[in-house]
Amino acid sequence: xxxxxxxxxxxxxxxxxxxxxxxxxxxxxxxxxxxxxxxxxxxxxxxxxxxxxxxxxxxxxxxxxxxxxxxxxxxxxxxxxxxxxxxxxxxxxxxxxxxxxxxxxxxxxxxxxxxxxxxxxxxxxxxxxxxxxxxxxxxxxxxxxxxxxxxxxxxxxxxxxxxxxxxxxxxxxxxxxxxxxxxxxxxxxxxxxxxxxxxxxxxxxxxxxxxxxxxxxxxxxxxxxxxxxxxxxxxxxxxxxxxxxxxxxxxxxxxxxxxxxxxxxxxxxxxxxxxxxxxxxxxxxxxxxxxxxxxxxxxxxxxxxxxxxxxxxxxxxxxxxxxxxxxxxxxxxxxxxxxxxxxxxxxxxxxxxxxxxxxxxxxxxxxxxxxxxxxxxxxxxxxxxxxxxxxxxxxxxxxxxxxxxxxxxxxxxxxxxxxxxxxxxxxxxxxxxxxxxxxxxxxxxxxxxxxxxxxxxxxxxxxxxxxxxxxxxxxxxxxxxxxxxxxxxxxxxxxxxxxxxxxxxxxxxxxxxxxxxxxxxxxxxxxxxxxxxxxxxxxxx
Numbered sequence: 001x002x003x004x005x006x007x008x009x010x011x012x013x014x015x016x017x018x019x020x021x022x023x024x025x026x027x028x029x030x031x032x033x034x035x036x037x038x039x040x041x042x043x044x045x046x047x048x049x050x051x052x053x054x055x056x057x058x059x060x061x062x063x064x065x066x067x068x069x070x071x072x073x074x075x076x077x078x079x080x081x082x083x084x085x086x087x088x089x090x091x092x093x094x095x096x097x098x099x100x101x102x103x104x105x106x107x108x109x110x111x112x113x114x115x116x117x118x119x120x121x122x123x124x125x126x127x128x129x130x131x132x133x134x135x136x137x138x139x140x141x142x143x144x145x146x147x148x149x150x151x152x153x154x155x156x157x158x159x160x161x162x163x164x165x166x167x168x169x170x171x172x173x174x175x176x177x178x179x180x181x182x183x184x185x186x187x188x189x190x191x192x193x194x195x196x197x198x199x200x201x202x203x204x205x206x207x208x209x210x211x212x213x214x215x216x217x218x219x220x221x222x223x224x225x226x227x228x229x230x231x232x233x234x235x236x237x238x239x240x241x242x243x244x245x246x247x248x249x250x251x252x253x254x255x256x257x258x259x260x261x262x263x264x265x266x267x268x269x270x271x272x273x274x275x276x277x278x279x280x281x282x283x284x285x286x287x288x289x290x291x292x293x294x295x296x297x298x299x300x301x302x303x304x305x306x307x308x309x310x311x312x313x314x315x316x317x318x319x320x321x322x323x324x325x326x327x328x329x330x331x332x333x334x335x336x337x338x339x340x341x342x343x344x345x346x347x348x349x350x351x352x353x354x355x356x357x358x359x360x361x362x363x364x365x366x367x368x369x370x371x372x373x374x375x376x377x378x379x380x381x382x383x384x385x386x387x388x389x390x391x392x393x394x395x396x397x398x399x400x401x402x403x404x405x406x407x408x409x410x411x412x413x414x415x416x417x418x419x420x421x422x423x424x425x426x427x428x429x430x431x432x433x434x435x436x437x438x439x440x441x442x443x444x445x446x447x448x449x450x451x452x453x454x455x456x457x458x459x460x461x462x463x464x465x466x467x468x469x470x471x472x473x474x475x476x477x478x479x480x481x482x483x484x485x486x487x488x489x490x491x492x493x494x495x496x497x498x499x500x501x502x503x504x505x506x507x508x509x510x511x512x513x514x515x516x517x518x519x520x521x522x523x524x525x526x527x528x529x530x531x532x533x534x535x536x537x538x539x540x541x
């Protein structure tokens with residue numbers, strides 16, 4: 001296959017026509033074509049009303065944000081027609097199109113309809129790929145020659161290798177690219193998948209129920225045929241792997257012509273090649289996530305101007321924000337470091353699904369998620385889902401702390417501090433609790449900070465409790481627990497004895513002995529207060 005380094009583009013070598021491009025872009029329709037489709041095309045151009053771009057001859061103009069009924073649409077048609085562009089692409093919303101058709105006939109410019117579900121960035125990528133990557137008759141369809149990361153070109157090459165329409169999907173069945181070669185029929189599931197940029201939920205359920213994913217992730221080349229009456233062409237799929245990690249999958253839809261005889265082997269080979277492309281794609285995709293993470297880190301560490309950071313994150317500085325903090329429950333730092341990158345991806349996936357403007361950052365051992373405009377009750381549920389999925393799919397334990405919802409981006413560092421306090425409080429107790437918010441964990445947080453305070457000031461501790469601890473350690477008694485049971489029961493002997501699981505008389509005897517040993521005056525409220533506080537500040541075992 002010719003590379004981008006070729007002296008001429010595919011359109012220059014072949015005289016690529018508008019009809020050729022539309023044949024490979026089945027999701028873009030024709031509203032009107034005054035000069036027909038036998039019009040030479042060039043590169044796609046994005047219309048920017050603030051800085052109108054230069055329109056080349058044959059350009060396919062993408063009318064981003066242009067209402068088909070507006071004067072702007074007619075002006076753009078006039079300008080593009082005068083520049084001898086090939087077509088104007090618009091999103092249509094059900095309005096009367098006759099004025100638009102009349103304007104198109106006056107200017108001689110074709111008008112194309114982009115589905116409203118498709119993003120403009122996706123449309124630009126598709127059109128550019130259709131123009132640049134359509135191979136000439138002397139080009140070799142070899143997937144190994146595709147520049148790394150060019151997934152649409154890879155999909156076209158795989159389609160030629162196997163003989164069917166191709167989609168390349170990630171591990172979560174989101175569409176990363178699909179083939180645009182001519183002659184491939186398109187069924188409704190493929191159309192919905194392309195427009196929605198992911199496999200529709202009802203088809204995912206069918207694939208799950210049929211055991212397709214289980215076989216796919218096990219390494220099989222899987223063939224799937226729908227039930228009679230379903231508008232579904234037969235599919236063949238293979239997983240894309242990098243070692244033990246599953247990066248995604250390649251799906252091929254069989255058309256009117258059966259797939260090539262060696263399709264299974266060709267698909268396995270394509271999967272091996274695709275692994276490098278998906279790794280490169282993930283790296284480029286993570287660039288934006290990294291940029292947003294750097295902005296969040298600057299906010300959390302108070303090293304960035306709030307307004308500038310808000311602009312970079314695409315949020316309003318005066319809306320609501322919450323911070324979730326996650327850390328691995330592991331004492332092995334090496335093991336934690338190995339797992340943290342996979343946990344970061346998992347947290348990012350859930351966070352971005354919850355809020356599109358989410359930002360993720362790792363600082364030290366902790367992964368932070370900034371969520372704009374959250375609903376507090378859903379935050380706990382979100383954190384629990386992430387913790388459960390990490391345990392289930394990654395085999396790692398997480399704990400999660402949630403800070404209070406703040407009303408300004410400037411207050412996000414306070415929410416981060418609260419989330420850190422929750423994590424520390426959870427870590428300081430032998431508790432099965434893995435997820436907690438600041439309000440619920442407040443008492444634990446206070447005790448944790450008081451514990452830190454008195455640990456550096458031994459003179460603040462109760463001498464009586466210290467005496468009992470020494471005695472228990474040397475003689476195997478349990479006078480510290482007896483004192484705690486007495487204080488917790490507010491001096492109610494029967495209740496305290498029941499908590500200690502001993503007879504009341506036995507409990508009274510132990511109480512007398514601990515008074516003799518420690519010298520504590522249980523009738524003095526200040527001594528009782530100091531002793532009880534000291535007991536609660538002891539490090540949990």
